[in-house]
Amino acid sequence: xxxxxxxxxxxxxxxxxxxxxxxxxxxxxxxxxxxxxxxxxxxxxxxxxxxxxxxxxxxxxxxxxxxxxxxxxxxxxxxxxxxxxxxxxxxxxxxxxxxxxxxxxxxxx
Amino acid sequence: xxxxxxxxxxxxxxxxxxxxxxxxxxxxxxxxxxxxxxxxxxxxxxxxxxxxxxxxxxxxxxxxxxxxxxxxxxxxxxxxxxxxxxxxxxxxxxxxxxxxxxxxxxxxxxxxxxxxxxxxxxxxxxxxxxxxxxxxxxxxxxxxxxxxxxxxxxxxxxxxxxxxxxxxxxxxxxxxxxxxxxxxxxxxxxxxxxxxxxxxxxxxxxxxxxxxxxxxxxxxxxxxxxxxxxxxxxxxxxxxxxxxxxxxxxxxxxxxxxxxxxxxxxxxxxxxxxxxxxxxxxxxxxxxxxxxxxxxxxxxxxxxxxxxxxxxxxxxxxxxxxxxxxxxxxxxxxxxxxxxxxxxxxxxxxxxxxxxxxxxxxxxxxxxxxxxxxxxxxxxxxxxxxxxxxxxxxxxxxxxxxxxxxxxxxxxxxxxxxxxxxxxxxxxxxxxxxxxxxxxxxxxxxxxxxxxxxxxxxxxxxxxxxxxxxxxxxxxxxxxxxxxxxxxxxxxxxxxxxxxxxxxxxxxxxxxxxxxxxxxxxxxxxxxxxxxxxxxxxxxxxxxxxxxxxxxxxxxxxxxxxxxxxx
Numbered sequence: 001x002x003x004x005x006x007x008x009x010x011x012x013x014x015x016x017x018x019x020x021x022x023x024x025x026x027x028x029x030x031x032x033x034x035x036x037x038x039x040x041x042x043x044x045x046x047x048x049x050x051x052x053x054x055x056x057x058x059x060x061x062x063x064x065x066x067x068x069x070x071x072x073x074x075x076x077x078x079x080x081x082x083x084x085x086x087x088x089x090x091x092x093x094x095x096x097x098x099x100x101x102x103x104x105x106x107x108x109x
Numbered sequence: 110x111x112x113x114x115x116x117x118x119x120x121x122x123x124x125x126x127x128x129x130x131x132x133x134x135x136x137x138x139x140x141x142x143x144x145x146x147x148x149x150x151x152x153x154x155x156x157x158x159x160x161x162x163x164x165x166x167x168x169x170x171x172x173x174x175x176x177x178x179x180x181x182x183x184x185x186x187x188x189x190x191x192x193x194x195x196x197x198x199x200x201x202x203x204x205x206x207x208x209x210x211x212x213x214x215x216x217x218x219x220x221x222x223x224x225x226x227x228x229x230x231x232x233x234x235x236x237x238x239x240x241x242x243x244x245x246x247x248x249x250x251x252x253x254x255x256x257x258x259x260x261x262x263x264x265x266x267x268x269x270x271x272x273x274x275x276x277x278x279x280x281x282x283x284x285x286x287x288x289x290x291x292x293x294x295x296x297x298x299x300x301x302x303x304x305x306x307x308x309x310x311x312x313x314x315x316x317x318x319x320x321x322x323x324x325x326x327x328x329x330x331x332x333x334x335x336x337x338x339x340x341x342x343x344x345x346x347x348x349x350x351x352x353x354x355x356x357x358x359x360x361x362x363x364x365x366x367x368x369x370x371x372x373x374x375x376x377x378x379x380x381x382x383x384x385x386x387x388x389x390x391x392x393x394x395x396x397x398x399x400x401x402x403x404x405x406x407x408x409x410x411x412x413x414x415x416x417x418x419x420x421x422x423x424x425x426x427x428x429x430x431x432x433x434x435x436x437x438x439x440x441x442x443x444x445x446x447x448x449x450x451x452x453x454x455x456x457x458x459x460x461x462x463x464x465x466x467x468x469x470x471x472x473x474x475x476x477x478x479x480x481x482x483x484x485x486x487x488x489x490x491x492x493x494x495x496x497x498x499x500x501x502x503x504x505x506x507x508x509x510x511x512x513x514x515x516x517x518x519x520x521x522x523x524x525x526x527x528x529x530x531x532x533x534x535x536x537x538x539x540x541x542x543x544x545x546x547x548x549x550x551x552x553x554x555x556x557x558x559x560x561x562x563x564x565x566x567x568x569x570x571x572x573x574x575x576x577x578x579x580x581x582x583x584x585x586x587x588x589x590x591x592x593x594x595x596x597x598x599x600x601x602x603x604x605x606x607x608x609x610x611x612x613x614x615x616x617x618x619x620x621x622x623x624x625x626x627x628x629x630x631x632x633x634x635x636x637x638x639x640x641x642x643x644x645x646x647x648x649x650x651x652x653x654x655x656x657x658x659x660x661x662x663x664x665x666x667x668x669x670x671x672x673x674x675x676x
Binding site: 025028029032036043048051052056059063069072075076077079080081084086088091095104 | 329356357
């Protein structure tokens with residue numbers, strides 16, 4: 001590091017954390033990665049699989065109650081709705097996880 | 110009032126609003142200038158991000174592109190929204206925790222290297238200029254057609270407006286102008302879409318109309334359009350002509366590129382806390398998806414309308430909008446068989462096609478084709494300008510902060526004080542506006558295409574460096590620098606070769622694995638990942654303090670205090 005970062009990190013926080021804290025943070029990180037993994041699988045399935053790889057096959061069906069060919073619907077509508085939902089689900093679960101591991105920022109900070 | 114009077118009125122009113130906001134939100138410190146003081150609410154940031162994001166390409170070109178590409182246009186819809194999932198899950202919260210001012214700031218500190226910082230600065234400037242050229246061109250098109258001024262004069266007016274609020278207000282001015290611009294552009298996009306949906310399918314919600322029934326024929330709209338396509342010798346609208354692999358690669362390049370675009374990333378530095386960064390990505394995508402789920406409906410309405418209103422119509426009886434767009438050269442008719450009628454047919458038809466329609470005009474011409482009221486047409490012009498100007502401003506800020514903060518303050522002249530840095534930022538923004546204007550007057554290609562390349566460049570340079578910087582402590586400066594350089598060089602070389610050096614060879618037969626230049630960024634990104642991971646294992650591991658920094662950004666607590674401490 002050529003010079004200390006002046007905006008990002010409060011002074012002294014780079015010193016080694018307490019071992020318990022470190023273990024807790026490692027567990028928090030592991031849980032975070034697992035959540036990311038699950039959500040990214042959904043992300044991949046709705047767009048790359050339903051919207052691209054299997055789109056032509058799914059076009060044999062229509063979305064119930066509409067006249068959308070199903071693969072076309074995933075590619076031009078469904079995947080986008082799924083993306084929005086995924087982010088809001090992530091926000092909810094991640095904020096819960098932060099509180100569970102006591103690493104949240106509190107209401108007033 | 111006629112169309113031109115309405116257009117003039119609505120454009121002038123929206124410009125007055127932007128200037129008013131700029132005067133009210135002047136930047137007084139570098140923190141104001143770079144990150145709007147760090148106190149923007151997540152909802153406002155979501156709106157500003159949406160406007161920042163939705164460019165002239167999204168507003169003017171995208172529905173038109175989809176209209177001509179059918180299913181293949183899905184690459185833009187999924188590509189330009191799916192990246193927000195990556196941004197929310199993998200980047201925004203951690204970068205916000207780190208609390209830097211710019212993307213090169215993070216790259217330079219995480220990779221303990223001035224070289225990494227400089228490489229990131231060069232990538233940021235390169236990507237942003239590629240992108241901004243498309244915006245200025247969009248401004249020129251709108252002015253040229255609706256206010257009937259010369260395209261160059263239009264670009265000049267756009268430059269003056271952006272110059273005013275970007276130079277004066279920095280990120281603070283840009284943020285609050287973008288909130289206003291989002292409102293203008295979404296209103297302008299939705300109103301004609303709702304009109305068209307009502308007219309064609311009888312439902313006011315375009316997303317439902319797209320999957321509804323065409324009232325005139327009683328046939329499902331998409332089936333009807335597929336039928337028209339078959340009749341005229343075009344491929345079916347709901348199936349693609351691109352190879353599945355190419356669609357996959359283009360979508361991935363656009364998604365990853367979205368998550369790696371510096372002007373989008375820096376928006377998440379402006380909120381107070383990590384959790385605000387997370388939720389504001391959600392708001393941003395919600396606001397964006399409103400336009401992005403409407404655009405495919407507009408594309409189908411426009412396509413159906415266009416075919417119905419010009420196919421086999423005698424040239425002497427064409428509507429007024431037809432001749433007006435002919436004057437701009439964006440619509441051309443050549444009576445190949447001399448029968449005085451317009452034959453608009455596809456490649457599979459035995460007849461010769463006589464009509465060429467530029468993709469960029471579909472959204473702008475749509476309200477006229479559908480005979481919507483004059484004020485709607487004026488509104489579309491104001492919306493197109495809002496989209497182009499908001500994105501241009503965001504990009505100009507990246508360029509100016511890359512120069513004043515990363516290049517001067519953090520690299521070449523660390524002794525300058527805040528006032529001098531702020532002045533440098535303003536001068537850099539001013540110069541960037543002029544360069545962008547030059548590209549707008551001498552455009553390198555049509556809007557969406559130029560913009561699409563910026564994504565490949567961002568995907569192959571920043572994305573792997575930032576992700577690995579957060580998720581892999583073992584990533585070293587040597588790995589990151591070589592990764593970024595190889596990724597962007599490979600991608601740029603492929604794009605330049607097929608578009609500029611040897612355009613004749615630009616066809617699927619000559620592409621590597623059938624991947625088009627638009628999708629090559631995905632391969633560049635994989636190359637970047639591979640180089641970074643391998644080189645990192647072969648070089649000494651990062652210093653303990655950098656590894657401590659990575660531990661720190663992985664945990665949200667402390668971000669609020671970090672912002673208080675800065676400056």
